Amino acid sequence: MVSFLTLLALAFGLSVDAFAAALGKGAGARHTTFTGALRIGFVFGGMEAAMPLIGFVIGLALAGLVANVDHWIAFVLLGGVGLHMIWEAFTGRHDDVEELAEETANGPIRGPRWIHLSLAALATSIDATVVGVSLAMMDANIWLACLIILVVTTTLCTIGVLIGRHAGRWLGHWAEVAGGVVLIAIGGYILLDHLSKGI
Template sequence: MTGIFTLTALAFGLSVDAFAAALGKGTGDRTSPLLGALRIGFVFAAMEALMPVVGYLIGLALSAWVASVDHWIAFVLLSLVGLHMIWQAFKDEPETLKARAEDAANGPIKGPRWVHLGLAAIATSIDATIVGVSLAMVDTNLFLAVAIIFAVTFAMCTAGALIGRKAGDWLGHWAEVAGGVVLIAIGVMILTQHLSQGI
């Protein structure tokens, strides 16, 4: 059974992309009101919590065929997502990262704010679908996982939307690195636990 601490760390790792996008929103509007920040936090959190459910259902359907190597699959998926996040953070120059966060937060097309926000939330939560597959490979309480992911993402994105421009430029870069490291660490932990138990 995946514990609350592990799920909280996983939620942190998943939510850093959304956090970076929320920072981008704050960069574009340094005086974002609390209501706007709460709206950003809710939309990102809802999507970040929904995507693992989709992945979990996919993983559940496959679990009967991959039961003997499920811990390896969870390890590989989490590691790939984590490495991609770290690579993306170091690949982008600070100005590029800032522009990417602003694009995610504000949306590249014209239209209602909710549409922009929804598209940004989907874009930053795609990785969560892959992680959801890995959750199905280990003994995880899906409802607890979804609740924790929602709560952590909501808190991080609401805070991110309220952070000023200068802090946002620096934090967005290193938040992605930290999130990637956390996901890799969880993958390693799942693998070592299963191997030590002879599973």
């Protein structure tokens, strides 16, 4: 069973992509209110928390077939996602996501702005589907994992919107690097833990 601290670290690792987009939104909004920031944070958090469920179901379907190498699969998937996040941070591939987030303004989110924000949230949470597969291999409590991801992502994205105009995009890039490193480290820890036990 995966520990609470591991799930918490995983949630932070996953949420930084959305955090970077939230910073972009904050950088493009001069008068963001706390309520508006919280709404945006919740959209990102809800999407980030929902996607691992899809991956978890896929992982359960495959669990019986890959029981002997599940730790290797978790290592490869988490390491791959982590490296992809670092690559995106240095190549600027997530700038389109930030631009989508910036197009949402304060006040009720509806119509095209709602669609744009949802697309930004979806784009930053796709990696979480892959991580959901890893969670199934790790015998994790998926409901607890999703709850932690929801709370962490919502909180970080709300903060990101509020400080984005001051921090700018520079912090977003390095946050993505840090998140990628965390996911790679978790994957490495899982692999080493299993190997040390002779599993």
